[in-house]
Amino acid sequence: MKKAFRPAFSVTIPVLCGYLFIGLAFGVMLRDIGFAPPWAFFSSLLIYAGSGQYLLVSLLAANASLVTVAAMTLLLNCRHIFYGLSFLETFHQMGRRKWYMIFSLTDETYSLLCSLKTPEGIDPNAMRFWIAILDHSYWIAGSVLGAVIGGMLPFDSTGIDFAMTALFTVIFVEQWMSAKCHVPAFLGLGAAAVSLAILGPDNFILPAMVAICVMLAALRGRLAKEVAG
Amino acid sequence: MTFGKALAMVLVAAACTFATRVAPFLLFNGKKPIPPLVRYLGEALPPAVIALLVVYCVKSVDWLAAPHGAPELLCIAVTALLHIWKRSNLLSIGVGTALYMFLVQAVFI
Numbered sequence: 511m512k513k514a515f516r517p518a519f520s521v522t523i524p525v526l527c528g529y530l531f532i533g534l535a536f537g538v539m540l541r542d543i544g545f546a547p548p549w550a551f552f553s554s555l556l557i558y559a560g561s562g563q564y565l566l567v568s569l570l571a572a573n574a575s576l577v578t579v580a581a582m583t584l585l586l587n588c589r590h591i592f593y594g595l596s597f598l599e600t601f602h603q604m605g606r607r608k609w610y611m612i613f614s615l616t617d618e619t620y621s622l623l624c625s626l627k628t629p630e631g632i633d634p635n636a637m638r639f640w641i642a643i644l645d646h647s648y649w650i651a652g653s654v655l656g657a658v659i660g661g662m663l664p665f666d667s668t669g670i671d672f673a674m675t676a677l678f679t680v681i682f683v684e685q686w687m688s689a690k691c692h693v694p695a696f697l698g699l700g701a702a703a704v705s706l707a708i709l710g711p712d713n714f715i716l717p718a719m720v721a722i723c724v725m726l727a728a729l730r731g732r733l734a735k736e737v738a739g
Numbered sequence: 740m741t742f743g744k745a746l747a748m749v750l751v752a753a754a755c756t757f758a759t760r761v762a763p764f765l766l767f768n769g770k771k772p773i774p775p776l777v778r779y780l781g782e783a784l785p786p787a788v789i790a791l792l793v794v795y796c797v798k799s800v801d802w803l804a805a806p807h808g809a810p811e812l813l814c815i816a817v818t819a820l821l822h823i824w825k826r827s828n829l830l831s832i833g834v835g836t837a838l839y840m841f842l843v844q845a846v847f848i
Contacts, residue, residue: 520829521828523829524828524829524832527832527836545745549745549749552749553749553752556749556750556753557749557752557753557756558756559756562752562756563752566748566749566752569748569752570740570745570748573740573744574748576747576748576751579748579751579752579755580751580754580755583751583752583755583756584755584758584759587755587756587759587760588759589759590756590759590760591759591760591762591763592763592780592784592788593760593788594760594761594762594763594764595763595777595780595781595784596781596782596784596785597781598763598764598767598769598773598777598778598781599769599773601764602764602769608764612757612760612761612764613757613760613761615760617792617795620788621789621792624785624789666844667840668840668843668844669836669839669840669842669843669844670836670840672811672814672835672836672839672840673832673836674796675793675796675797675811675814675815675818675835675839676814676815676818676831676832676835676836676839677832678789678792678793678796679793679815679818679819679822679831679835680818680819680822680828680831680832681789682786682789682790682793682819683819683822683823683831684822685785685786685789686786687823689786692786694783694784694785694786694787695786695787695789695790696790697787697790698786698787698788698789698790698791699790699791699793699794701787701791702790702791702793702794702795703794706794706798711798711799714798715791715795718791719788719791722784722787722788722791723780723784726779726780726783726784726787727776727780730776730779733779733783734779737779737782737783738779738782
């Protein structure tokens with residue numbers, strides 16, 4: 511377990527940059543509507559979803575009903591249903607840690623787990639667990655920091671959240687180079703671009719995800735052998 | 740708003756977020772074999788989803804107004820090319836991010 515910490519830490523550094531600043535922004539917004547740092551801590555500890563918590567800030571500000579909170583959160587996080595599909599067997603063999611792995615399966619942790627390469631002599635499950643814990647702690651740290659110090663950073667950090675875009679780009683390249691078949695990557699890119707162009711930035715994720723699943727399912731006869739890992 | 744109402748909102752958001760994450764594990768709980776279609780989707784989805792997440796990151800770019808997403812596209816290209824060349828995660832992400840910060844702070848203001 512201990513030995514897996516270092517390799518896990520080194521793959522999570524991009525998430526550290528991204529989460530500290532996206533979390534920070536959440537903390538600042540929460541502070542601006544009058545919530546003290548403990549709220550940032552517990553929200554990030556218990557909810558742990560970037561866009562979901564941004565949404566929560568606007569719902570708190572509007573004093574929305576609990577039904578609204580439930581419906582909006584479910585809708586926004588629907589994409590997570592598809593993430594679990596890639597880790598059904600992996601998490602089932604992780605014993606009690608499975609529940610934490612499921613809870614902490616964010617976009618970023620999902621992408622790191624998808625591209626996981628375990629060094630020689632390291633237990634892959636221990637490394638997965640560390641990645642999950644580290645990412646979660648960066649998120650909590652960022653949001654509490656934001657709630658405490660507010661918008662007063664000692665340097666201009668504009669654009670640092672690009673680390674997240676760069677992380678996804680790198681993982682995309684890695685998967686591209688190791689895949690025999692590039693059809694899923696093209697489908698994802700195409701479906702996302704078309705859906706974004708038609709539906710706009712706020713509503714395009716879920717339709718794109720459904721379109722990807724339907725197209726992948728339709729092409730199963732041709733792709734099944736090539737994508738099998 | 741009362742303390743209790745705000746707390747309830749946080750807890751509902753937490754429960755609903757977890758529900759979306761746990762759903763596939765409850766549907767396919769390891770006791771029955773996973774249907775071949777679901778197993779196939781689990782293998783085929785990651786590259787498609789990562790592509791979707793890259794697009795998600797640039798969703799708020801205004802392509803019609805100057806600079807037409809130039810800093811984003813340029814830095815994604817630099818990150819990808821550097822990665823194809825050196826295969827070092829930290830180098831690709833570090834250079835891409837630093838270049839982006841420079842571009843949005845000093846060039847495309």
